[in-house]
């Protein structure tokens with residue numbers, strides 16, 4: 001472990017395959033361009049921007065799921081592109097992504113128990129089926145679901161419960177860093193609040209470092225210390241949430257704020273230190 005940010009993007013460019021130009025040639029298209037970004041250890045950084053601005057692509061690159069076309073991503077000081085073999089595996093276990101749509105992110109043919117045990121098997125954590133199943137039950141408890149969910153299938157759960165499974169799977173290997181990508185989209189408002197409180201509770205209890213991708217600026221303001229604003233793959237503004245939201249320096253940020261007026265927020269939410277005390281018992285609902 002080195003000092004400094006846990007995760008850092010330096011002049012990072014990420015490309016995706018472009019449209020075919022004949023003869024099967026696909027010219028890569030830069031989706032993220034020259035991004036500099038630092039995520040402090042234990043901090044929460046929000047990533048905002050309109051649809052298609054490259055948030056998901058940048059998030060994927062930060063956890064090593066998309067390669068850098070130029071520049072680099074450093075995790076705990078190590079260049080992801082240079083890591084190989086066991087060193088890369090060890091890094092992979094420390095960073096996880098939670099996806100927008102748990103319905104498609106979870107394999108419908110696997111029980112929840114199998115879904116949670118798989119990463120433990122793949123990374124050689126714990127010995128034997130019994131110990132891994134016990135850990136899976138522990139993970140369910142951690143996200144507020146009853147143990148009998150182990151033998152259920154994703155379609156038997158509500159959207160909120162499925163996203164709790166997505167979170168349980170992401171923390172199974174005790175990562176240091178999580179990218180949460182629009183994880184409450186499509187859920188009703190009260191379920192959204194429960195999932196966000198769960199994430200915030202786990203972040204504190206497990207000491208996670210978080211990148212939180214959202215189009216909902218009010219949620220970013222509550223959950224994150226800092227915010228990075230993306231426009232067509234480039235950072236146009238970044239800084240502490242309060243400063244950026246109260247006095248945006250870039251016209252695009254101001255437009256984003258206008259397009260999504262910050263709704264009235266329960267004052268308890270704004271008081272982050274009081275959040276832990278405010279978290280309701282995690283019942284199986286939602």
Ligand SMILES: Nc1ncnc2c1ncn2[C@@H]1O[C@H](COP(=O)(O)OP(=O)(O)OP(=O)(O)O)[C@@H](O)[C@H]1O
Nearest residue numbers: 016017018031049050051052053054055056057058
């Ligand atoms: N694998 C891919 N192949 C081709 N194009 C891609 C690929 N991945 C992303 N893109 C394109 O890159 C652009 C940015 O996508 P990305 O999902 O990163 O943006 P976003 O800000 O997360 O958007 P949204 O909020 O809609 O999810 C989009 O135009 C998308 O169509």
